[in-house]
Amino acid sequence: MLLDEIKFDSKGLIPVIAQDVADNAVLMLAWANKDAIEETIQTGFGTYFSRSRSKLWRKGEESGNRQIVKEILLDCDGDALIYKVEQVGGIACHTGHRSCFYKTLRDGSWKENSEVIKSPEVMYANHR
């Protein structure tokens, strides 16, 4: 079975890179367990395991910014995944940035490399 080729860590998790299928931008890095991957395959929506909340995380359930998963990729040693996604709303990060990777190292410190598209207040208020 396809899940047998996936090597989960000691906590039953695997890192997942969410990448925008349109331009290959990396949107976030999150974690999945077996259930999250199975749900992603079944529903077609990016599903993860939230380590802070210790439960299945249906990305976008609260913000509306779901991810439509177009492809799932596995790496050579089976311990990392990519979800290639269409990012609904164009925002992956809970801060309102498109990508969670909005800090770039420049001259010895982290500088924001992109704008907030929508404030978290607005983003989450709309979908409560």
Added chain:
Amino acid sequence: MLLDEIKFDSKGLIPVIAQDVADNAVLMLAWANKDAIEETIQTGFGTYFSRSRSKLWRKGEESGNRQIVKEILLDCDGDALIYKVEQVGGIACHTGHRSCFYKTLRDGSWKENSEVIKSPEVMYANHR
């Protein structure tokens, strides 16, 4: 200090996505510790921590396929990095594929999505 904003896991590691600066292709996911990040910043070459060998991993030291790091990005909660790299030799994976993510889920199984550019035998023989 810039390293203070990085949240390492209980083993002192953080996942690092190596992404091709030319076209945003994700090349691999590896891990770094504090020393690896400092060496990457100082030398400009992608440096990781090998979990299997438990030591600093100067990517390309054996294969010649070094990574020239053009940018380092940090995510919103400080627990994942991106190295944006120029991949020397155009090959990141020890299998000889450009990217480690050369398996795509299709019709219930993992199918190779790209060719081997150079066989591992040739790749490693040239640099021993």
